[in-house]
Amino acid sequence: MKKLIVLSACSMLFLASCVSKKEHIALQEKYQETQDLLNTATVKLNSCLSDVAAANARVETMKDQLADLRKANQDLIDTKGNLTTLTQKGAENLEKSLESLKERDLKITRLQDALTKKDSVTLAVVTSLKKAVGISDPDIEINVEKGVVFISIADKLLFKSGSYNVTTRANEILGKVAKVINSKPDFEAMVESHTDNVPYNKPPLIDNWDLSVKRATSVVRVLESLGVNSQQLIASGRSSYVPLVENDTAENRAKNRRTRIVVLPKIDQFYEMVESEMKNLSEGN
Structure with missing residues (x-):
């Protein structure tokens, strides 16, 4: 462009020598107009170049931002996958916990019902057994x-x-006790013998342990002779270590010398007996 300007100037000088004054003035005006256009174009060109540079800078920034967004998006996808896995495991664990709680609540409810039922018919069961034994x-x-x-x-x-x-x-x-045990063939009967705290030493026995165990086995043998199944019987000696009262008087020592026959039904059998007694109570028996 500079060459063009120089060439134009030279041409005008050459023509000035060849042209009239009027034409020379016209050429000068034309030159000035061209110069103004050139200056304007140069300003616009510089502005465009500046805009292009700014645009390129923004493009680079946007590329960086796009890369960051893509990375963040991938991270979110990975996190979502992990969260989905964790959520599934959490849901499974929660479901198992809820099932466990339901089972525990059901067991607690059943136990509470059983205890309530047992307490309500204790007197009836005792009365029923007393009738069966026939002893007052x-x-x-x-x-x-x-x-x-x-x-x-x-x-x-x-x-x-x-x-x-x-x-x-x-x-x-x-014999009366044997009738009760024989009426419950699936029950067990533990013969539990207790002594007082007075030392015992009569050969072949050497102490209260021996005496309590020997008395328990003696009762077991009598029950066997009365037809009780030996597999239902348990002999247990407790010596003097489970007293009912203090062994401080003859009367109290007599209370502590006792034999307990403990009837041990299975839980479901005990509930059946309870239900039977409740039915008898409701019918007025």
């Missing part, structure tokens, strides 16, 4: 403790003092 004696107790039925017999009704041989009276009492 202050030295014989029939009761229910913690879902277990037991018959407690004072040792004076079963044994002579210091002896483990059963009395004639014992056969009569244990």
Whole structure:
């Protein structure tokens, strides 16, 4: 473009020498107009170049931003996948926990129902067993403790003092007990013998442990002779270590010398017995 300007100037000088003054003035005006156009074009060109540079800078910035967005999007996709996996595992664990809670609540409800039912018919069960045994004696107790039925017999009704041989009276009492055990062939009966704390040492026995165990086995043998299945029977000696009262008087020591026959039904069988007694109560029996 500079060459064009120089050439134009030279041409005008050459023509100025050849043209008239009027034409020379016209040429000068034309030159000035061209110069103005050139200056304007140069300004516009510089502005465009500046805009292009700014646009290129924005493009680079946008490329960087696009790359960041793509990375962030991929991270979100990966996170979503992880969260989906975690959510599925969490849902499975939550479902298992809910099932466990439901089972536990059901068990608790059943236990509460059973306890309520047991408490409401304890007296009826005791009365039923007393009728079956047919004994009314202050030295014989029939009761229910913690879902277990037991018959407690004072040792004076079963044994002579210091002896483990059963009395004639014992056969009569244990015959009644055998009827109860035989009526429940799926039950177990534990014969549990207790002594007082007076030391015992009569050969072949050496202490209260021996005496309590020997008395328990003596009762078991009588029950066997009365037809009770041996597989239902358990002999247990407790010596003097589970007293009912302090061993501080003769009367109290007599209370502590006792034999308990503990009837141990299976849980479902005990519930059946409870339900039967509740039915009898509702019918007024």
